[in-house]
Amino acid sequence: MAADLIRGLLAGGPVLTDGAWGTQLLARGLPPGQLPDLWNLSHPDRVEAVGRSYVDAGSMIILTNTFQANRFALRGAARDVVAINRAGAQISRRAAGERAKVFGSIGPTNKMLVSGDVNEDELHTAFTEQATALADGGADAIVVETMSDLNEAVVAVEAARATGLPVVACMTFDSGKNKDRTMTGVSPAQAAEGLAAAGADVVGANCGVGVDAVAPICAALASATDLPVWIKANAGLPELVGREVVYRMTPAEYAGHVEAVLAAGADFVGGCCGTTAEFIAAMARSTRWTKVVRPARADLQKELGREQPRSHIL
Amino acid sequence: MTVLDELYEAVLEGDFDLTPGLTRQGLDAGLLPQALIDGAMIPAMAEAGRRFEDDVYFVPELLSSGRAIKAGLEILRPLLTAGSAELAGRVVIGTVQGDLHDIGKNLVAVMLEGAGFEVIDLGTDVTPAEVVAAIHEHRPQLVGLSALLTTTMLSMPSIIDAIAAAGLRDDVKVLVGGAPMNEARAKEFGADAYADNANAAVRAALELVGAEPGR
Numbered sequence: 001m002a003a004d005l006i007r008g009l010l011a012g013g014p015v016l017t018d019g020a021w022g023t024q025l026l027a028r029g030l031p032p033g034q035l036p037d038l039w040n041l042s043h044p045d046r047v048e049a050v051g052r053s054y055v056d057a058g059s060m061i062i063l064t065n066t067f068q069a070n071r072f073a074l075r076g077a078a079r080d081v082v083a084i085n086r087a088g089a090q091i092s093r094r095a096a097g098e099r100a101k102v103f104g105s106i107g108p109t110n111k112m113l114v115s116g117d118v119n120e121d122e123l124h125t126a127f128t129e130q131a132t133a134l135a136d137g138g139a140d141a142i143v144v145e146t147m148s149d150l151n152e153a154v155v156a157v158e159a160a161r162a163t164g165l166p167v168v169a170c171m172t173f174d175s176g177k178n179k180d181r182t183m184t185g186v187s188p189a190q191a192a193e194g195l196a197a198a199g200a201d202v203v204g205a206n207c208g209v210g211v212d213a214v215a216p217i218c219a220a221l222a223s224a225t226d227l228p229v230w231i232k233a234n235a236g237l238p239e240l241v242g243r244e245v246v247y248r249m250t251p252a253e254y255a256g257h258v259e260a261v262l263a264a265g266a267d268f269v270g271g272c273c274g275t276t277a278e279f280i281a282a283m284a285r286s287t288r289w290t291k292v293v294r295p296a297r298a299d300l301q302k303e304l305g306r307e308q309p310r311s312h313i314l
Numbered sequence: 315m316t317v318l319d320e321l322y323e324a325v326l327e328g329d330f331d332l333t334p335g336l337t338r339q340g341l342d343a344g345l346l347p348q349a350l351i352d353g354a355m356i357p358a359m360a361e362a363g364r365r366f367e368d369d370v371y372f373v374p375e376l377l378s379s380g381r382a383i384k385a386g387l388e389i390l391r392p393l394l395t396a397g398s399a400e401l402a403g404r405v406v407i408g409t410v411q412g413d414l415h416d417i418g419k420n421l422v423a424v425m426l427e428g429a430g431f432e433v434i435d436l437g438t439d440v441t442p443a444e445v446v447a448a449i450h451e452h453r454p455q456l457v458g459l460s461a462l463l464t465t466t467m468l469s470m471p472s473i474i475d476a477i478a479a480a481g482l483r484d485d486v487k488v489l490v491g492g493a494p495m496n497e498a499r500a501k502e503f504g505a506d507a508y509a510d511n512a513n514a515a516v517r518a519a520l521e522l523v524g525a526e527p528g529r
Contacts, residue, residue, distance in 0.1 A: 032465050033413075182372075238494060
């Protein structure tokens with residue numbers, strides 16, 4: 001059963017996932033502007049090194065370098081979509097060995113249903129193609145991530161479910177006055193309900209805001225569903241130093257904020273933009289993964305009624 | 315409801331299937347093209363913009379309103395005499411080199427067209443040379459640059475530097491936007507203005523070309 005894997009993982013408490021992949025590949029020589037996913041075929045050893053760095057740091061789940069590996073985002077390389085996804089899953093599988101699980105990453109197509117650029121059938125075909133290849137490559141589960149449009153996310157979840165693997169579905173909350181809606185206006189509660197109805201086994205939020213601002217979003221997700229919650233936030237806000245982009249938040253600071261994220265109901269925690277293996281290692285060291293006391297969902301509901309302090313966000 | 319009211323509602327609700335027919339009905343009823351624009355389309359778009367700022371509308375609603383106004387304007391454009399106030403300006407727009415994300419750029423393009431700009435869309439992954447060539451060819455008042463990624467936003471200064479190197483920097487204003495951008499970065503990159511969202515981009519564009527906001 002799909003849900004058994006999730007239940008098994010969570011039996012010992014919250015689970016530490018991985019950090020960013022794209023920036024880690026840039027650090028290993030990926031030319032800026034090139035799709036990281038193409039490296040699954042051209043530089044599998046370096047992609048595997050990223051996965052292994054996360055497993056070594058303490059990740060119990062690593063993703064795959066396939067975030068943009070759908071036929072729309074791949075554009076010129078679309079003919080290689082199956083090979084890129086299959087290789088992505090195999091590479092992470094090798095990096096994980098018996099130490100971690102591999103969750104295959106599916107990101108958005110960057111085409112909007114509402115603008116008529118793409119229709120649901122075309123999305124379904126694209127996500128089915130990707131999810132099937134990830135499953136064939138040996139993924140243990142599928143993560144649908146960084147979604148802005150609930151309709152697109154639902155199509156992706158349905159396509160992923162057809163593989164028989166467990167499905168994590170998360171959206172990016174970065175819009176609206178409080179930066180707690182997706183670009184298309186979806187609230188955490190609407191996301192949790194819609195994704196659960198589509199058959200997701202885990203719901204969540206990734207990218208968008210920094211880890212210092214994600215706890216209220218996590219609490220809103222957790223209070224809207226009984227499903228486990230998945231959170232991967234950014235390492236604060238990116239800053240520009242000369243012509244270089246830097247995230248100033250340190251691994252220790254990130255790990256410090258994670259306590260509040262766990263208290264807000266997160267079951268799976270990792271990092272997104274700006275995070276590295278050092279961040280995962282810092283979380284593995286400092287956060288009490290099996291002993292965290294998490295409030296019951298009913299208490300969260302009350303908690304939400306109160307004014308949430310908000311720090312600066314993206 | 316009068317035709318003007320219906321057209322206003324259709325633009326505000328993003329009913330882009332209805333706006334061409336309502337625009338024709340307005341013309342048949344004897345309304346001048348400029349009256350349809352000033353009396354219904356522009357106020358509806360302004361209200362859509364207000365709703366966007368108030369978290370009532372989000373990108374899909376704004377995009378639909380933009381498509382609705384564009385569909386109506388396509389009926390009117392041939393009727394507007396050359397040299398009249400119908401054209402706010404000409405814009406060359408694109409997503410910068412290395413970046414393939416075009417949702418935000420497309421939204422800004424539609425909104426600018428809705429506000430009366432002629433938009434030349436260079437697409438995504440646009441190089442400095444392509445922007446310079448487009449300025450030579452189209453002679454725009456405005457260049458709009460978009461980037462979604464922190465890594466690709468660094469193509470913006472390269473493009474602005476190339477415009478300057480070609481001796482065209484005084485001929486165009488440069489408006490930039492995208493998730494990793496902000497006012498300070500825009501200034502540092504040498505842009506003339508930064509916009510946080512599509513609605514703000516239209517306001518900034520109108521200001522940059524010296525057009526009266528709201529017309």
